[in-house]
Amino acid sequence: MIGAGNVAWHLSHALKNASLEIVQVFSRRMNKAKELGLAIEAPFFSEIKKINPNTDLIILAIHDDAIHKVAHQIREIVGWETPIVHTSGATPSLDTSEGLEGIFYPLQTFSKNKAIDLHEVPMCIRGSSTKLEKELIELGEKISDHVTIISDHERAVLHVAAVFVNNFTNHLYSIGRDIVNEENLDFNLLHPLIKETVDKLKFSDPKEAQTGPAKRGDEETIKRHLDYLNDKKQWQNLYSLFSTLILKQTKKPKEN
């Protein structure tokens, strides 16, 4: 396991719980390597040259911008045949010409101190050989009930969509919290509403489930809200842009 951040942490625990052996844990930061190593009872190290080439799989769960560089360094030590996979949604695949490589991407957002049942998490898999891909699927199925083969292009598309539904949604929560906190109101008042918005996805298309002033074409309320946001120009811009998009979607003839 290369990396000791949130993804490495959750993945290592899930693999260990599935009775798989983590041969080594590496992190450039020794304290991080130690923390994870001790937690899953695996040897840990912080010098890349100490990597043990005698392993079935090397998993890179590190920062996106380090993936290709670190993969190249490891490749020089372990040789062509040891598969190296990375766990990133955003990063293109490793260079196949350098050796066996693949993708082992859990489509989820991880926080270290919050347990996640990986069985519920889609594992997106790709391997540069049929044999490796089959092995990665088998590995994925040990920790997840939702293993899916995904091309680099599909992964890139999923990642764009994930940014909208996860990162941007989270920022909307942040704005909502700022708005109510500024008036000394409790953000928890909005929690049931937030939860219900998600629950509705299980049984209806979000287009059909859309509600609110823009959906109703309620210009008076929209104007009141824009006035309220007058000293927060960027939130006001965001409000206008969303309202335009929702209004446009509402007016569009229904797709078949």
Place this chain on the structure above:
Amino acid sequence: MIGAGNVAWHLSHALKNASLEIVQVFSRRMNKAKELGLAIEAPFFSEIKKINPNTDLIILAIHDDAIHKVAHQIREIVGWETPIVHTSGATPSLDTSEGLEGIFYPLQTFSKNKAIDLHEVPMCIRGSSTKLEKELIELGEKISDHVTIISDHERAVLHVAAVFVNNFTNHLYSIGRDIVNEENLDFNLLHPLIKETVDKLKFSDPKEAQTGPAKRGDEETIKRHLDYLNDKKQWQNLYSLFSTLILKQTKKPKEN
């Protein structure tokens, strides 16, 4: 109960389940009045002049733009002393000079075919007299565990915030779905991620929980995503605006 839409439907059922009597159900559309009336075993009608003035409370759960007009019509029939409340987050309070009035606003999004436990839903209350306010609190507590007194200004603020965390979030889900569907990918792949984004709110400030390319300042990924959205200018604008806001928040010194 004036109205037979989603809010009227859920509120009527909750009140009936709390052993309260719904004296009458009114809707301009007879079929809607009948449907709700039969469901909760209450008389129903579609002519406003047939309203029974002999009731403790009149609840307006109708379209925002009809609230003040309909309240005025009803007031002329029932007189000053029968309290009229409305259930809207967006609409200013009724005219106190016309009689006893108040707010009975369940802070939630309702779909007719989806059951909601109102006990979990914040009931936002206001009454034009202390006695009425007390009665509305008692009524609210029969159907909800989260009754809170809220001024018109606070309600307006909550509603702006609700538009961000509910309506706009839902539109982000809609965009996410369009993006993955266009590539024949399954939107359900994103569901665990969406759910986790919400679950995190329970134990962390969304600012702290923010992740993604903008948060990391990963300009390469942002550029790739903007390129991908090149023929969807409005989504591209939304992406840029969110990235700017998240980047700005990240760079800001931490608040105490």
